[in-house]
Amino acid sequence: MDVVIGCDVGGTSIKAGLFSPDxxxxxxxxxATPALVDEAAYAVVTDLLASMVAEAGADSVVGVGxxxxxxxxxxxxxxxxxxxxxxxxxxxxxxxxxxxxxxxxVMNDGNAAAAGELWQGSGRGTSTFCxxxxxxxxxxxxxxxxxxxxxxxxxxxxxxxxCVNPEEERRCTCGRRGCTELYASAxxxxxxxxxxxxxxxxxxxxxxxxxxxxxxxxxxxxPAAIFAVEAMCEMLGRCLATTAxxxxxxxxxxxGGVSAGFDVFGDLLRERYRAHASEGCEDTPIVxxxxxxxxxxxxxxxxxxxxx
Amino acid sequence: MDVVIGCDVGGTSIKAGLFSPDxxxxxxxxxATPALVDEAAYAVVTDLLASMVAEAGADSVVGVGxxxxxxxxxxxxxxxxxxxxxxxxxxxxxxxxxxxxxxxxVMNDGNAAAAGELWQGSGRGTSTFCxxxxxxxxxxxxxxxxxxxxxxxxxxxxxxxxCVNPEEERRCTCGRRGCTELYASAxxxxxxxxxxxxxxxxxxxxxxxxxxxxxxxxxxxxPAAIFAVEAMCEMLGRCLATTAxxxxxxxxxxxGGVSAGFDVFGDLLRERYRAHASEGCEDTPIVxxxxxxxxxxxxxxxxxxxxx
Numbered sequence: 093m094d095v096v097i098g099c100d101v102g103g104t105s106i107k108a109g110l111f112s113p114d115x116x117x118x119x120x121x122x123x124a125t126p127a128l129v130d131e132a133a134y135a136v137v138t139d140l141l142a143s144m145v146a147e148a149g150a151d152s153v154v155g156v157g158x159x160x161x162x163x164x165x166x167x168x169x170x171x172x173x174x175x176x177x178x179x180x181x182x183x184x185x186x187x188x189x190x191x192x193x194x195x196x197x198v199m200n201d202g203n204a205a206a207a208g209e210l211w212q213g214s215g216r217g218t219s220t221f222c223x224x225x226x227x228x229x230x231x232x233x234x235x236x237x238x239x240x241x242x243x244x245x246x247x248x249x250x251x252x253x254x255c256v257n258p259e260e261e262r263r264c265t266c267g268r269r270g271c272t273e274l275y276a277s278a279x280x281x282x283x284x285x286x287x288x289x290x291x292x293x294x295x296x297x298x299x300x301x302x303x304x305x306x307x308x309x310x311x312x313x314x315p316a317a318i319f320a321v322e323a324m325c326e327m328l329g330r331c332l333a334t335t336a337x338x339x340x341x342x343x344x345x346x347x348g349g350v351s352a353g354f355d356v357f358g359d360l361l362r363e364r365y366r367a368h369a370s371e372g373c374e375d376t377p378i379v380x381x382x383x384x385x386x387x388x389x390x391x392x393x394x395x396x397x398x399x400x
Numbered sequence: 401m402d403v404v405i406g407c408d409v410g411g412t413s414i415k416a417g418l419f420s421p422d423x424x425x426x427x428x429x430x431x432a433t434p435a436l437v438d439e440a441a442y443a444v445v446t447d448l449l450a451s452m453v454a455e456a457g458a459d460s461v462v463g464v465g466x467x468x469x470x471x472x473x474x475x476x477x478x479x480x481x482x483x484x485x486x487x488x489x490x491x492x493x494x495x496x497x498x499x500x501x502x503x504x505x506v507m508n509d510g511n512a513a514a515a516g517e518l519w520q521g522s523g524r525g526t527s528t529f530c531x532x533x534x535x536x537x538x539x540x541x542x543x544x545x546x547x548x549x550x551x552x553x554x555x556x557x558x559x560x561x562x563c564v565n566p567e568e569e570r571r572c573t574c575g576r577r578g579c580t581e582l583y584a585s586a587x588x589x590x591x592x593x594x595x596x597x598x599x600x601x602x603x604x605x606x607x608x609x610x611x612x613x614x615x616x617x618x619x620x621x622x623p624a625a626i627f628a629v630e631a632m633c634e635m636l637g638r639c640l641a642t643t644a645x646x647x648x649x650x651x652x653x654x655x656g657g658v659s660a661g662f663d664v665f666g667d668l669l670r671e672r673y674r675a676h677a678s679e680g681c682e683d684t685p686i687v688x689x690x691x692x693x694x695x696x697x698x699x700x701x702x703x704x705x706x707x708x
Contacts, residue, residue, distance in 0.1 A: 244648050244684065248646065249648075251646055253678050259567060334642055339549065340549070
């Protein structure tokens with residue numbers, strides 16, 4: 093049985109999935125992410141993948157795709173990785189040795205998630221769409237004409253770091269100001285909520301469960317949560333409208349942990365998008381992603397499969 | 401001899417070019433634009449094209465491409481044309497009757513100019529680039545993977561109407577606020593200059609020759625012109641940096657009448673782009689277009705040629 097592996101290497105955990113070539117998820121593994129800079133650490137990854145393959149009884153691994161934060165150029169060279177200690181070339185070489193004969197590829201994590209949604213998720217059958225991952229940060233990927241764009245420097249689809257508020261004083265993790273991520277990431281939503289609670293003297297809810305608690309407070313009509321969710325939708329609406337002026341995509345697909353609350357904020361996001369979008373593309377569908385946190389492993393596997 | 405025609409239908413004039421299939425411009429014609437809504441007016445266009453073909457002694461017109469303002473969907477349907485009175489379907493039918501056997505296509509003017517630069521201009525050999533036409537407005541087109549993007553609603557590459565200044569109070573021709581066009585079109589540059597002259601009590605130069613007079617005043621160190629050109633470069637720099645966060649193109653190509661002064665403002669534009677671009681794509685080349693006002697006829701011809 094031919095199989096393909098998708099391996100999503102994040103700052104905290106490594107997730108791996110084993111797929112049939114037609115996109116069925118056969119098995120899944122995860123592990124904590126070590127500093128991926130030496131052979132011992134690479135072996136953590138290759139052992140994880142090998143045990144998954146062995147247990148599934150697969151006899152031929154035709155491809156292994158790896159996705160990771162940072163800019164990855166079309167040729168697979170890697171730069172600008174902020175939250176992870178990784179030597180991508182070394183890891184890829186170790187994977188190639190462990191699975192001789194398998195095609196390997198390296199992708200940016202936002203691009204992989206977009207590719208996953210294209211292959212088996214909400215983007216299926218859609219020629220051109222933008223996929224956003226609203227998580228700790230805002231990752232994103234652009235699919236254009238059925239291809240995930242890498243860009244000249246591996247920086248295409250970085251709309252989480254699009255400036256949507258030039259007047260902003262606070263800095264984003266990327267060092268610049270007014271990025272979408274400042275308002276629409278889980279971190280950003282929680283920060284907006286806390287700051288508004290402080291400003292108004294309201295007592296903040298326990299946010300140990302993350303941004304979902306702010307969305308619950310929004311449903312309950314808590315003013316600080318209304319402020320945070322409105323800021324998120326306004327800034328994300330600007331970001332999507334600006335993206336539409338470049339690409340005029342068939343759809344926007346919203347994923348990541350925050351998208352679990354899409355039913356709560358989706359209509360407001362559509363309303364803010366429409367307020368900023370140019371006539372002609374104001375009705376572009378904005379939908380929730382369907383693969384959730386698995387989008388990356390699907391997309392990494394798909395990337396490798398396209399090389400086979 | 402096989403030939404292909406490109407016909408650029410603007411608000412004031414119609415420009416037509418006759419090309420060999422390998423892109424040599426063999427002849428050229430122009431005429432004032434009538435209200436293109438009836439057979440008599442369509443005949444103005446078809447007679448112009450037929451006389452150009454006859455004089456060149458061409459015996460086989462294989463394609464006729466037409467470009468015009470407004471959004472043109474991939475299927476050729478036309479909407480949102482603000483500054484021109486035109487029935488595109490009627491004109492196209494008249495052209496088809498006048499040149500039976502020729503492939504015909506209709507394109508947005510910004511997209512045609514981008515296609516022209518791709519075929520025979522500064523974009524030649526470049527896979528992904530954005531082309532801007534700084535004229536009365538700011539037209540633009542996006543080439544991605546060697547294809548001009550139309551977009552789901554014919555609105556791709558409308559970055560002249562990207563909002564780069566959400567705090568702006570004045571409205572753009574499109575009805576929204578803070579569009580690139582407000583600052584970087586010839587009209588916008590002249591308006592910035594005049595307003596700054598009024599504000600400071602300086603005497604404004606005669607602008608009957610257009611924005612080029614403001615660029616000359618900038619070279620002479622006139623404060624109001626410095627204000628206008630800095631505003632133009634700041635806002636256009638934001639627009640290109642934002643576009644890079646979506647596409648990370650290989651290059652930006654600047655055309656239109658204002659680009660005649662590219663030597664004057666190019667370095668400042670590059671500096672403002674770099675200030676806003678994300679790490680990784682801050683060195684994207686920004687170059688002047690090489691086809692000038694002929695980009696549209698080249699691109700319309702190229703569009704038709706690709707259907708042959």
